[in-house]
Amino acid sequence: MHDRWHAYIRQDIELEPTGSGILDGMAFAAKDVFAVKGYVPGAGSPDWSRTHTVAAEHARAVELLLASGARLNGMTHTDELMYSLNGENYNYGTPVNPKAEQRIPGGSSSGSAVAAAAGLADIAIGTDTGGSVRIPSSYCGIYGFRPTHGRVSLDGVVPLAPMFDTVGWMSSSAKLAAAAGAVLLEEGDEKANRTRPRRLLVADDALRTADLATQSALTPLIAELASSFPASERITIAEEGLEAWMRIFKLLQGVDIWRTHGPWIEQARPRFGPGIAERFAWTRTLAKDDCRREAAALADIRARLSAFLGDDAVLAIPTATGPAPLRNTPPEEMEQLRVRTQQLSCIAGIGGLPQITLPWAEADGCPVGLSLLAGPGQDMTLLRWAAEWESRRSGAMDAAGRP
Numbered sequence: 001m002h003d004r005w006h007a008y009i010r011q012d013i014e015l016e017p018t019g020s021g022i023l024d025g026m027a028f029a030a031k032d033v034f035a036v037k038g039y040v041p042g043a044g045s046p047d048w049s050r051t052h053t054v055a056a057e058h059a060r061a062v063e064l065l066l067a068s069g070a071r072l073n074g075m076t077h078t079d080e081l082m083y084s085l086n087g088e089n090y091n092y093g094t095p096v097n098p099k100a101e102q103r104i105p106g107g108s109s110s111g112s113a114v115a116a117a118a119g120l121a122d123i124a125i126g127t128d129t130g131g132s133v134r135i136p137s138s139y140c141g142i143y144g145f146r147p148t149h150g151r152v153s154l155d156g157v158v159p160l161a162p163m164f165d166t167v168g169w170m171s172s173s174a175k176l177a178a179a180a181g182a183v184l185l186e187e188g189d190e191k192a193n194r195t196r197p198r199r200l201l202v203a204d205d206a207l208r209t210a211d212l213a214t215q216s217a218l219t220p221l222i223a224e225l226a227s228s229f230p231a232s233e234r235i236t237i238a239e240e241g242l243e244a245w246m247r248i249f250k251l252l253q254g255v256d257i258w259r260t261h262g263p264w265i266e267q268a269r270p271r272f273g274p275g276i277a278e279r280f281a282w283t284r285t286l287a288k289d290d291c292r293r294e295a296a297a298l299a300d301i302r303a304r305l306s307a308f309l310g311d312d313a314v315l316a317i318p319t320a321t322g323p324a325p326l327r328n329t330p331p332e333e334m335e336q337l338r339v340r341t342q343q344l345s346c347i348a349g350i351g352g353l354p355q356i357t358l359p360w361a362e363a364d365g366c367p368v369g370l371s372l373l374a375g376p377g378q379d380m381t382l383l384r385w386a387a388e389w390e391s392r393r394s395g396a397m398d399a400a401g402r403p
Contacts, residue, residue, distance in 0.1 A: 001074075003074075003120060005115075005118045006111075007115040007120055008115065009092060010074055013039055014073055014074065015036065017070060018067050019069060022179045023180070024068075025069065026069065027072075028065050028073070029073060029112055029121035030124070031127060033082065034058075035057065035059040036055060037058050038055065041055065043080070044092065045081055047268055048158075057156065059156025060156055064183050065123070076095075076114070076115055077089060081160060081261065081276070082127060082158070084108050085107055085132065085338055086338070088104060088107070095111050097139060097140055100140075104324050104326075108126075109128070109132045109136055112125060112133075114136075117140035117141060123177075125167060126168055126170065128146040128167075129349070130349055135319065135320050135341060138368060140367065141369075142172050143171050143357065143358065144319075147166055147167070147168065147354050147379050149349075151377070154166075160261075174383075175387045178380070196385060197314045197381060197385060199230070201314070202226070202234045203236070206237065206318060210320075211321055213323075213364055214321065216363070217361040218318055218368065218370050221360055237304075242344070242346075242347075247294075251294050254286050258280075258284055258286060259288070265284075302351050309373070309378075313374070314374050315372065317370075318370065320345075320368065321340045321341050324366060353374065353375065354376075354382050355374075
């Protein structure tokens with residue numbers, strides 16, 4: 001397999017299926033944070049590889065995919081210690097976005113998104129703490145899914161901030177993303193709840209966070225979706241402002257990151273690249289006791305989101321504020337974009353909610369994603385709904401004579 005997109009950091013790590021199931025004949029790629037027996041997960045950092053030992057067993061997610069008939073075809077690039085949304089790694093370079101080659105792929109699950117978008121893998125697994133599956137999926141024009149926090153095993157996965165970490169996955173096919181979900185969520189599709197969402201909630205405050213071209217691209221898509229629900233409503237989800245939500249998420253994530261990696265950083269003294277180094281240095285200044293107010297606010301917001309959604313609603317928001325930024329965008333501008341993007345990506349993190357990004361729109365000739373979020377535990381409902389809509393849209397396009 002020729003990887004002209006620079007999606008993989010290790011193509012020599014390959015595993016054959018250990019069983020047979022709904023993923024027979026499929027190939028999957030894994031972000032280089034998942035344990036594979038006999039190898040060291042690199043986590044985008046030479047210093048991490050240098051200071052850690054080989055894995056004694058596969059990560060649970062890898063085991064599940066292998067047992068369902070899929071073959072591992074390599075380990076993919078990630079930002080250093082997963083602490084970025086860009087996909088630009090100071091040590092190993094930047095994968096090429098197959099849908100917009102002059103633009104970044106997004107991170108930190110950059111290589112996995114590129115592998116799925118380029119057709120190098122049918123499924124690609126990654127991790128999503130603050131948007132690291134959803135943002136590159138939006139930038140690369142594929143389906144990306146972040147599950148309910150705690151629903152998919154993190155055993156054998158290098159952490160960033162366990163309070164928000166999830167295992168997510170990406171694919172160019174919603175049907176295949178749903179099949180992967182049945183495996184990774186460990187609930188066979190035949191046992192899954194067959195309810196369908198009945199209410200569409202459109203978050204106007206989230207929509208306004210996106211740039212004007214993206215708002216224009218998503219508006220007709222939202223209208224199309226709204227017509228298919230028994231009820232739809234436009235709402236404001238963050239009365240205190242999404243910027244306030246982002247600050248709450250950022251502080252709690254930062255405290256959790258230093259609690260998780262601070263001892264290793266102080267002992268190993270790793271060399272981080274620009275941007276990453278400053279973020280880790282900032283987390284060092286935080287103390288758990290400084291964030292009691294934010295922890296209380298998070299609990300309140302989480303309760304509000306659950307009440308909004310119940311078990312029969314989905315919430316529509318832009319996945320990102322716009323298309324992928326151009327490669328080599330100045331750091332100051334990139335940081336401003338990152339902060340704006342986190343106002344959208346923090347919603348699922350704060351709520352612990354499942355979210356799928358749908359690659360059904362373009363702005364300025366580049367992919368932009370529309371996301372749907374559901375209530376806690378409604379993962380398979382969301383995945384099956386996306387698969388049904390993918391089939392419906394493909395049929396409509398074929399009937400219209402479009403490719």
